[in-house]
Amino acid sequence: MHRRASEEFVRQVAAVRPDQWDAPTPCADWDVRDLVNHVVGEERWTVPLLAGQTIEDVGDSLDGDLLGDDPASAAAHAARAAQNSVTEPVLTGKTVQLSYGEEQAAEYVCQLAADHLIHGWDLAVAIGAQARLDPQVVDGIAAWFKDREELYRGGGAIGDRVEGSTSAEGALLGAFGRDPGWTPGHAAVAALGAAFGRGDVDGIMAQLTSDCVFESTSPPPDGGRFVGAEAVREQWESLFGGTDEPLFETEEWFVLGDRGVVRWRFSWRDADGQRGHVRGVDVLRLRDGKVAEKLSYVKG
Known part of the structure; x- marks a missing residue:
C-alpha cells in the first residue's frame, strides 16, 4: 500500500505546472507547494526513524523547504528512499519511535500509506488532474482506518466526517474529512x-x-x-x-x-x-x- 500510494503521489507532483505551486488545496492552510513539502518531509523522516533513530536524533535537519528548485525530483528521490527503507523493519516486526512514543513499524507505514493516498487526492484535485486512487489501497486503508478515525479526529488531525458518498473512494475521503466534490x-x-x-x-x-x-x-x-x-x-x-x-x-x-x-x-x-x-x-x-x-x- 505504501509503495503504490507513494508512487501515485510522485506521479501527481510531476504533473504540477509552474503556475500551480501557490494554488489552494483541500487542506485549507496549505497551498500546493506546502502540501508537497509536507509529504516529502514525511518521506525524508521515514528513513532515519525506521533505521532506529529518534526524533531528537534527527532534530531540525528536515525543517523548512525540502523541494528546492526541482520539486518533482525531490519528491521522486525521497519516495524511492522511503520505499527502500520500509520492507525489512515491517517484516521483522521492528518498532519505531514517534512523537507519541514507541509504535510498530507496520502501523507507522500504514499511517504513511494513508497520508500519501489522501494527500495524493488533495494534490490531484488542486491542480485539476485526474485522481487515481488504487482500489486495493482504498480498501486496505479503509479497513485499517475504521478503528482509528475517531482517534485522528479527536487529535485534530482530520475535520468532520463528510457523509453522502456511496463509493468506497468517496466514503474514505469523507471519513478523512474531505468533500469528494471539492474544487x-x-x-x-x-x-x-x-x-x-x-x-x-x-x-x-x-x-x-x-x-x-x-x-x-x-x-x-x-x-x-x-x-x-x-x-x-x-x-x-x-x-x-x-x-x-x-x-x-x-x-x-x-x-x-x-x-x-x-x-x-x-x-x-x-x-x-x-x-x-x-x-x-x-x-x-x-x-x-x-x-x-x-x-x-x-x-x-
Missing part, C-alpha cells in the same frame, strides 16, 4: 467568507476575477450592478468605511460545479447604539478557482 472554487468561497468576516477588502478582492460582476441588494427592485474589480472594490470600501462596526457572518455555504451559494448575516451599530442586522444569500459563479459573479439577495 478550487471551494477554497475561493471559504476564503471570501473569511475576508468578509474580517472586513478585509484586499482579501475579498484577492478571491475575485479581474472582470468580476457584483449585484448589490439595493436599490429595489433589482439592486445596483457593478462590473470590474475597480468598481466592485469601491462598493466594499464604501460599505466597510461608512458603516459603524460592520460584521459579516457566514451561516452556510456550498459549491456545486461552477456555482456556489452562501447564506450570510450582516450586522452594524445603529445611531442609538443598538445592533441592527439583515440576512441574505449570495449566488456565485466560479471560474478558474475565483469568484467571477456575486449576486446578492436580502430578506426584507
